[in-house]
Amino acid sequence: MSELLRVEHLTKIFRSGLVGGFEIRAVDDVSFTVGKGEIVSLVGESGSGKTTVGKLILRLIKPTSGRILFEGRDLLEMSKRELRQNYYRQVQAVFQDPFASFNPLHEIDRAFDLVFRSFFPDVSRDEREEMIDDALRQVGLNPAEVRGKYPHQLSGGQLQRILIARALLVRPKLLIADEAVSMLDASTRIDVLNLLGDFRDRYGTSVLFVTHDLALGYYISDSTIIMYRGTIVEMGDTEKVFHNPLHPYTKMLLESVPDLNVKWEFRGIEPEKEERGIYEIAGCRYAPRCPRAMEACWKSRPGLHEVEKNHWVACHLHGGG
Numbered sequence: 001m002s003e004l005l006r007v008e009h010l011t012k013i014f015r016s017g018l019v020g021g022f023e024i025r026a027v028d029d030v031s032f033t034v035g036k037g038e039i040v041s042l043v044g045e046s047g048s049g050k051t052t053v054g055k056l057i058l059r060l061i062k063p064t065s066g067r068i069l070f071e072g073r074d075l076l077e078m079s080k081r082e083l084r085q086n087y088y089r090q091v092q093a094v095f096q097d098p099f100a101s102f103n104p105l106h107e108i109d110r111a112f113d114l115v116f117r118s119f120f121p122d123v124s125r126d127e128r129e130e131m132i133d134d135a136l137r138q139v140g141l142n143p144a145e146v147r148g149k150y151p152h153q154l155s156g157g158q159l160q161r162i163l164i165a166r167a168l169l170v171r172p173k174l175l176i177a178d179e180a181v182s183m184l185d186a187s188t189r190i191d192v193l194n195l196l197g198d199f200r201d202r203y204g205t206s207v208l209f210v211t212h213d214l215a216l217g218y219y220i221s222d223s224t225i226i227m228y229r230g231t232i233v234e235m236g237d238t239e240k241v242f243h244n245p246l247h248p249y250t251k252m253l254l255e256s257v258p259d260l261n262v263k264w265e266f267r268g269i270e271p272e273k274e275e276r277g278i279y280e281i282a283g284c285r286y287a288p289r290c291p292r293a294m295e296a297c298w299k300s301r302p303g304l305h306e307v308e309k310n311h312w313v314a315c316h317l318h319g320g321g
Ligand SMILES: Nc1ncnc2c1ncn2[C@@H]1O[C@H](COP(=O)(O)OP(=O)(O)OP(=O)(O)O)[C@@H](O)[C@H]1O
Pocket: 014, 015, 016, 024, 025, 026, 044, 045, 046, 047, 048, 049, 050, 051, 052, 053, 212
């Protein structure tokens, strides 16, 4: 599979407070690739840095260090004009809350205005109407039922489909879907996920699927990246990561995926985690929570190590030295 996106040693440090403030390494030395037509899930709990990675790729924020290459071109070397005219035609995004993406005072049709102004300024009115109808049909909506409606007259699933229709209208090479199905009910969620898979199969669209939900990641992706506190702890072919998880954090995550045979039970409330301490640890950031932490885990940060073809893990238990 040829490469579309390459992220190299990406780091983003946020500084919190002025005097006596501290640094949050939201993304810390993260490297991975997304192939053409590949669906990659970026999985991790809240605060692991997933959204920050997505924002860096969308160039909404600048990295502290590291590079992002799209088809070999360094994003930092692209001018604002190039980003607007070329990059955003190739890289589109859909976010979590569909309601937040629409102006409640405007008909949903207005959501397409910017796309047409930016990328199809010369199409006629009739062509434009036809393109919107066609895009809506492609995401399983009946144009007659949704056009001319206000956001409050449609469901979250319908609005999210409209946003996906808008993103896919420009036939991007990469779609960043950041918790894009999290707010939908279970059956709509699968429909929307299937839609992403369908687009990949039809048009070769690559997808970076950002989620905290392992089951959804497993369902849709070819490759999986597991993040913990800004770092990648394990990544590789989805089947390998899920069926042969090696990092204690991945194992813990997989054990906590609800299973029909396991009933939820109260296990006490986890104490508040000390954010500051975690970012200052010299070794593995997972060490404070890891049941198998050894001396080395506190002293040095394990690097990603290829344990089998297309399966990497950053753990001292598995040779990451
Ligand atoms: N603009 C910002 N300023 C300061 N800290 C930030 C900023 N954006 C994110 N962070 C911090 O960076 C860390 C990673 O945040 P990020 O939103 O990328 O995580 P996430 O994995 O996407 O979590 P969630 O699923 O809750 O959105 C968090 O500790 C967060 O508080």
